[in-house]
Amino acid sequence: MSNLMVEEKDVVVPGEILAQGMDFVPAQGCLRENDKIIASQLGLVNLSGRLIKVIQLSGRYIPKKGDVVIGKVVDIGFSGWRVDISWAFEANLSMKEASSDFIDKKTDLTQYYTYGDIIAAQITYIFGSKIIDLTMKGPGLRKLKGGRIISITPSKVPRVIGKQGSMISMIKEKTGCRIIVGQNGLVWIQGDDSEKMLLAVDTIYKIEEEAHLSGLTDRIKSFLEDRNGSSKKN
Amino acid sequence: MAQAKKTERPDGRKLNETREMEAKVGIIKRADGSAMFRMGKTIAYAAVYGPRELFPGFMQNPEKGILRCNYDMMSFSVTERKRPGPSRRGVEISLVTKNALGPAVNLDQFANTVVDIFIIITQADAGTRCAGITAASMALADAGIPMKDLVSAVSVGKVNGRIALDLVKEEEDLDGTTDIPCAIMSRNNEITLLQLDGDISEAELIEAVELAKEGCHKIYEIQKEALKEKYKEIKNE
Numbered sequence: 001m002s003n004l005m006v007e008e009k010d011v012v013v014p015g016e017i018l019a020q021g022m023d024f025v026p027a028q029g030c031l032r033e034n035d036k037i038i039a040s041q042l043g044l045v046n047l048s049g050r051l052i053k054v055i056q057l058s059g060r061y062i063p064k065k066g067d068v069v070i071g072k073v074v075d076i077g078f079s080g081w082r083v084d085i086s087w088a089f090e091a092n093l094s095m096k097e098a099s100s101d102f103i104d105k106k107t108d109l110t111q112y113y114t115y116g117d118i119i120a121a122q123i124t125y126i127f128g129s130k131i132i133d134l135t136m137k138g139p140g141l142r143k144l145k146g147g148r149i150i151s152i153t154p155s156k157v158p159r160v161i162g163k164q165g166s167m168i169s170m171i172k173e174k175t176g177c178r179i180i181v182g183q184n185g186l187v188w189i190q191g192d193d194s195e196k197m198l199l200a201v202d203t204i205y206k207i208e209e210e211a212h213l214s215g216l217t218d219r220i221k222s223f224l225e226d227r228n229g230s231s232k233k234n
Numbered sequence: 235m236a237q238a239k240k241t242e243r244p245d246g247r248k249l250n251e252t253r254e255m256e257a258k259v260g261i262i263k264r265a266d267g268s269a270m271f272r273m274g275k276t277i278a279y280a281a282v283y284g285p286r287e288l289f290p291g292f293m294q295n296p297e298k299g300i301l302r303c304n305y306d307m308m309s310f311s312v313t314e315r316k317r318p319g320p321s322r323r324g325v326e327i328s329l330v331t332k333n334a335l336g337p338a339v340n341l342d343q344f345a346n347t348v349v350d351i352f353i354i355i356t357q358a359d360a361g362t363r364c365a366g367i368t369a370a371s372m373a374l375a376d377a378g379i380p381m382k383d384l385v386s387a388v389s390v391g392k393v394n395g396r397i398a399l400d401l402v403k404e405e406e407d408l409d410g411t412t413d414i415p416c417a418i419m420s421r422n423n424e425i426t427l428l429q430l431d432g433d434i435s436e437a438e439l440i441e442a443v444e445l446a447k448e449g450c451h452k453i454y455e456i457q458k459e460a461l462k463e464k465y466k467e468i469k470n471e
Contacts, residue, residue: 011465013458014338014375015383015421029380038421040340040382042375042461057465059378060266060285062343088287088347128296128345129285155378212465 008047011057012039018052029054061154061184063087063132065123068141070149070182071134073117076109083119083134086151086184091132093121098136118144118188120180140180147178147190150201152208154185159211160204167207167217174224175200199227243393244404245274252388252400252449257369257460259376267377269460271369274402275359280369282377285347293348299341302348303332305366307355327363328353334367334387334417334427340380349379360403360413361389367417367427372457376464385426386453387417390442392434397442399449414439416446420454423447 002021006012018030019037026032029041030052039045043054063069063085071091075082080094095103098112113119120141121134136142152160160181161168172179177191177200187204191197203224210216247253253274262268265281272278288294305327309318331353341349351373353366364387371385391398392412393405406413412432418425425443434442 011462013384013461014381015419016458017421031382038382040380041378042465043378044465056378058260058267058376062285088285088344129299129343130346 004047004052006045008045010045011043012045012054013042014039018045018054023050024052025050027051027053029056057155058153059155061086063091063123063126064183065126067123067183068120068180069123069134069184070118070120070144070180070186070188071184073113073115073119076113076115079105081109081113083121085121085123085132085134085182086186087129087132089130089132091121091123091134093119093134093136097124097134100137113143118149120144120182120188144180144188144190147188148197148201150187150189150204152185152187152204154183156208156211157181157183157185159216160187160207162217167220170217170221171200171203171224174228175203199224202227243398244402247400249396249398250445250448252452253402255453255456257372257456259372259460259464265373265377267373267375267379269369269372269376271365271372271457273361273365273368273400275357276361276365277355277357278362278365278369279354279356280366280373281352282349282370282373282379283352284349284377285341285344285379286350288346288348294346296345297342299344299347299349301332301336301339301341301351303328303335303351303353303370305331305353305355305363307358307362311355311358327366330427330429331363331367331370335370335374335385337424337426338371338381338383338385338419339374340382343380349374349377358403360401360406361415363387364389364415364417368453368457372461375461383419383421383424384454384457385417385419386450386457387415387427388446388449388453389413389415390446390449392432392438392442397438397445399445414442414446416443416450418447418450420451 002023004019016039026037031040039054043056046053069085071083071085073081074084082090085091124135125133175196180188189200256272258270262281267282309316351370355362367387391401412434415429417427
C-alpha cells in the first residue's frame with residue numbers, strides 16, 4: 001500500500017517525505033530511502049503518473065545538455081574559444097562547431113569571434129562540471145551584435161519564455177525587439193527604438209518579479225498595451 | 235523556597251523549552267541563498283554562494299564539490315568588544331559547522347566546485363554555533379543545493395544539576411554548567427554535531443541528547459515554515 005503525502009505544486013523542503021511505498025518512482029530532485037521517497041531539493045512537486053519530481057525554484061544556473069545559453073568569449077586558443085556561460089567553469093566552443101563554414105587551421109580565430117563577443121550557443125556535451133562543449137550550428141545561434149543584455153534568475157527563465165514560447169513571442173510582437181533568452185538567465189534584447197527596448201526590459205523584469213503570481217500572461221499583455229498606448233500619445 | 239528558586243531558569247522557561255525563535259529566508263539579495271535565525275537574543279545570518287569555481291586549484295575535488303564554511307562574530311555582538319577577524323574559536327566553529335552540514339548536502343554533481351557558507355553572528359547570547367548551523371542549513375536549501383535533510387541545532391546542558399534545553403549566557407557562565415551543542419537531521423534523528431564542555435554522567439548525557447532531539451524537531455518545523463513562506467505564493471497559482 002503506497003500513499004502520496006503531497007499534492008501537485010506543493011512547495012517542499014529538502015528531507016520532506018513525499019510518498020511512502022514502492023508504487024512511486026523518484027525522478028529529478030528526489031531520492032529513495034528504503035520505502036520512502038524524499039525531496040532532495042527545495043522546490044515544487046510535479047507528479048506525472050508514478051513519477052515524482054521536484055522542480056527547482058532557486059539557485060544558480062546548472063548547465064544541462066541541449067540548453068541554449070548566452071555567453072561571452074573570454075579566451076581564444078589554438079582550436080577554439082572559451083566562453084563564460086555564468087557557471088563555475090568556462091565552456092568550450094571548438095573550431096568545428098563555431099560556424100557553418102569550414103574554418104581552416106591557419107585562420108586567425110579573432111575573425112570569427114573575439115574577446116568580449118557575446119554569442120548564443122547550445123550545449124552539446126557535458127562531462128563532470130569542467131568539460132562543457134558548445135555549438136553554434138543551429139537555428140538562432142549566432143554572434144549577438146549590439147543590443148543589451150539583462151540578467152534574471154535562471155529558475156524564472158521558463159516563465160519568461162512561456163508555454164511553447166507564448167510569452168516571449170508576445171513581447172517580441174508588441175515591442176518589435178529581437179530577444180534571445182538564455183537558459184543561464186541572460187536575456188539579449190535588440191530593437192531599433194530605444195523606448196521599445198526599454199519596454200521589453202521592463203516587461204522581462206516584471207515577469208521575473210511576478211513569476212509566481214497567477215494570471216501572468218494577461219497581466220503582461222495589458223502592461224504591454226498600456227505602455228504602448230501611452231508612448232504613442234507622447 | 236530557596237531550593238525552588240535555584241532551579242528556576244533566568245528567563246522563567248521550563249527545562250525542556252527553547253527560547254522564542256524566528257526564521258527568515260532570502261534576506262541577502264546578492265547571495266545565492268540566505269537566511270536569518272534568531273533564538274532569544276542570539277541572532278545568526280547565513281549566506282551561501284555557489285557552486286562556484288574553487289581556488290586554490292589543488293583543493294578541487296574532481297569527484298564532488300566541497301563545502302567551505304566561515305563563521306564570524308561581529309565585534310559588537312558581545313558585551314566586551316570582540317576583536318574583529320578570524321580567531322582560534324572562529325576557526326574551530328567554522329570547522330564543526332562544516333562537518334555538521336557535510337552529511338546533509340550532496341555535491342556529487344558539482345565536481346571541482348565549492349559552496350561557500352558565511353555565517354555572521356550579530357548578537358550573541360550563547361548557542362551561537364547552533365543558531366549558525368540552523369541558519370546555514372536554511373540558506374543552503376534556499377540556494378537550491380541538493381540535501382538529504384535540513385540540519386537543526388540546539389544546545390543542551392546541565393545547569394544546577396538539572397538537564398536543560400537551550401542555555402542562555404547567564405546559565406552557561408554558572409560554575410559547574412555542562413554545555414552540549416547538538417546538531418541533528420530530524421527525519422532519521424541522525425546526529426551530525428555533538429560537542430561537550432564540562433562534566434556529565436553517561437545516563438545524563440543520553441537524557442540530554444534525547445532532549446536535544448526534541449528541541450531540534452521544534453526548530454525543524456520553524457525552518458520548514460520559513461522556507462515555505464518565501465515560496466508560498468507559487469502554490470496559489
